[in-house]
Amino acid sequence: MQNQTILLIGHGSREQSGNLEIEAFAEQWRTRQPQWRIEVCFIEFAEVLIEAGLDRAAAHGGQVVVVPLILNAAGHVKMEIPEYIEHARLRHPQVEFVYCRHLGASEDILAILKRNLRKALHSLDIPDPRNIGVILLGRGASDRVANGEVAKMARWLYEEGEHPMIDIAFTGITHPRLESIVQRQHKLEMRQIVVLPYYLFTGTLIERIRRQVTRLQSQYPHIYFGLADYLGFEDEIYTLLEHRIDEATNRTAPVMMECDGCKYREFAADHGDGYHHHDHAPQATT
Numbered sequence: 422m423q424n425q426t427i428l429l430i431g432h433g434s435r436e437q438s439g440n441l442e443i444e445a446f447a448e449q450w451r452t453r454q455p456q457w458r459i460e461v462c463f464i465e466f467a468e469v470l471i472e473a474g475l476d477r478a479a480a481h482g483g484q485v486v487v488v489p490l491i492l493n494a495a496g497h498v499k500m501e502i503p504e505y506i507e508h509a510r511l512r513h514p515q516v517e518f519v520y521c522r523h524l525g526a527s528e529d530i531l532a533i534l535k536r537n538l539r540k541a542l543h544s545l546d547i548p549d550p551r552n553i554g555v556i557l558l559g560r561g562a563s564d565r566v567a568n569g570e571v572a573k574m575a576r577w578l579y580e581e582g583e584h585p586m587i588d589i590a591f592t593g594i595t596h597p598r599l600e601s602i603v604q605r606q607h608k609l610e611m612r613q614i615v616v617l618p619y620y621l622f623t624g625t626l627i628e629r630i631r632r633q634v635t636r637l638q639s640q641y642p643h644i645y646f647g648l649a650d651y652l653g654f655e656d657e658i659y660t661l662l663e664h665r666i667d668e669a670t671n672r673t674a675p676v677m678m679e680c681d682g683c684k685y686r687e688f689a690a691d692h693g694d695g696y697h698h699h700d701h702a703p704q705a706t707t
Contacts (some may be wrong), residue, residue, distance in 0.1 A: 424483025431462035439624030495562035554611035561591030
């Protein structure tokens with residue numbers, strides 16, 4: 422489409438370096454796709470938030486493609502962003518808004534996790550994988566589908582590796598937490614433990630993870646800890662975003678947002694209401 426604006430929505434962080442990384446990510450994407458108009462806004466902790474971002478993008482007219490730069494589909498993806506889009510449609514009836522799927526658990530994300538795990542193993546001088554425990558560390562959500570995506574990626578890592586133990590942990594909202602899983606792997610006699618962040622960019626929580634791993638190393642001096650990189654500026658992320666845009670704007674495949682097990686759907690079913698009040702499917706309306 423000739424007059425199209427890509428609006429990339431990042432989560433936002435109290436740690437300014439995290440927001441700057443997203444801005445840099447967008448700038449690199451502009452270099453990769455020079456024919457696209459790409460703008461950025463954030464859910465929270467930043468100057469340009471969703472409402473202002475939608476208005477800025479809509480000022481160009483034509484079509485606004487809303488792209489959540491978010492790994493897992495919890496409340497932000499399922500409820501908050503769609504609500505802002507609906508309000509933007511009322512403010513800008515002449516503009517077409519299209520909502521893309523979040524990144525999600527996919528082969529592209531798996532490829533980055535495997536690569537980051539290999540790099541961390543090299544930092545430990547490539548020990549016997551049968552003595553290495555891996556902890557996939559996610560953000561944590563109150564949404565079980567979002568937490569389940571982390572569990573799915575951990576299972577995929579297990580299927581494709583030689584590690585006897587790939588556990589999940591979360592930095593907040595839900596359990597188990599990192600310290601509990603380290604304690605468990607210690608009891609099961611893992612000699613090395615790699616903490617594998619399931620995060621896109623740096624921020625307050627990444628800094629906290631670094632401090633936690635440092636403390637854990639002092640608490641368990643006989644265990645070698647490796648801390649892998651977060652996902653970051655990888656080709657697979659750009660490719661996946663471009664695929665999300667293509668499927669939403671060109672309808673290249675039947676698309677649905679993650680919805681199984683959604684508490685809002687269950688609420689509707691429990692109350693005899695067949696209508697699922699929040700719409701997860703990408704929409705294009707004028």
